[in-house]
Amino acid sequence: MNSSKRIILHIDFDSFFASVEQQYNPFFRNKPLGVTATNGRTCIIASSREAKKLGIKTGTRTFDAFRIYPDLQLTPADFWKYWEISKKFISICSGFSPLVEVFSIDELFMDITYTAKLYGGVMPLIDKLKEQIRDEIGEYITVSIGVSHNKLLAKLASGLKKPNGIFVIHPSQIEHVYKVVDLIDICGIGERIKKRLNGMGIFTLTQLRRTPRVALIAEFGHVEGRFLYDVGQGVDVNPVQAFTQDTGVKSVGRQHCLARNEHNSRIVLQNVYELFEEVAFKLRRLHKKARSGGLILYGSYIIHGHVTQQAYVDSGRDLFQLGMQVIHRQYNQLPPGYVRRIGVWAGYLQDSGNLPLPLLPYDQKQEKVLKAMDSLNERFGDHTIRNGFLVYSDKLTTVPNGYMADRYERRKLAHQNLEIP
């Protein structure tokens, strides 16, 4: 089909985390509300529509927010709650089209080219969708919808009429829309790219539209240059990729921001171990093994690197040992100072079924131990069984992140939706 005849929707929840909390707790409704991170850090990660009107934005420190509005209500984030609502939202959208691409926890793309006529057109479909969201999710949680012929413009459109709005960009209106939006309103153009574009004398999307491709490629290289040229022309050929399609897994990772700047090296290492344990759970659930382990420690010093070995592993302890090798390459032990953020990952993945079974009795025993641990953790929750090294340390809780980067959760969601008759 001609790409300009496709009908793509971008559906975005308005102030998602805060709206969910306002739906959940009616006492928070119509009041400025800030959602804070659960890790003890004092930053507002989402603010309600009422708080945004006062100038309290995402990233504002609570101290500054109280100076703006002393009666501001604060509530800790509950990502499982948001994820459950997101799943309900995805399930509702899947009823309108099989082509639903999950972009993040609170936004998705839908290709309704072939299903719109079943509902009498685009607008009747949108009305029905909004009605279903209101009935099944709640009257306080609203969505803004952008409609266009490609994902780039649909995403731009959804941000142009918020909250609870619908905005349509027809192919003939691109020039007109580009006159009123800023460069950074486009998904894929951030402050750094904007600065470089400004350096080329490009300050508006209309100017970008008139810039020759060669000039952009000369400045940004082939990939970014072509992308920016397409942005200027309002072209995006990427199709909506159904979330039920298997996208493959290249690496599994996890990052964690500690509650405070941690000086105690034992606590830092316990957190590293627990994060590797979590990566290992995910590997085993995905039936993968890794032969590379990476670690990054941010704080008063930075340790960053990865180690690749011949053997494939899928236990937290083995991955932790790879992480320790990264530390030992730079230091004998953790240097004095503090750590604020920890990131771990496992790469060079291979399907467990393609690898030989362990030969030595010790390794065979370890596999059985891991299986027993997994069945207990599946039944009673992650981190129920922990290594002795973690005794008396705080339990890390696995939560879905806003970008829905967790392939295991995505795969589980896809399988659950495919089971729906």
Place this chain on the structure above:
Amino acid sequence: MSENVHEASVITVYDQRKRRTTIWRIKWQGRVYQVTTHGYHYTLEQGSTLCHIFSVVAGSLLFRLKFNTRTLQWSVEETYDNC
């Protein structure tokens, strides 16, 4: 047998037309609360146990109620006083 302070007695109504369960009344710690507003309902997996979480308002109190589908027990997880 001592009563768990978190456990609650709950009267629910199932609307077959809307396919929705709503909470009507809660008895907790010897007091009866009439539900006036429903906040939200979602499900949560705790290990392999599926739990239903409801948030409801009774007077100036918000209750977070959990229904454990394995034990069929209701419990008050959290309360929030708006006074």
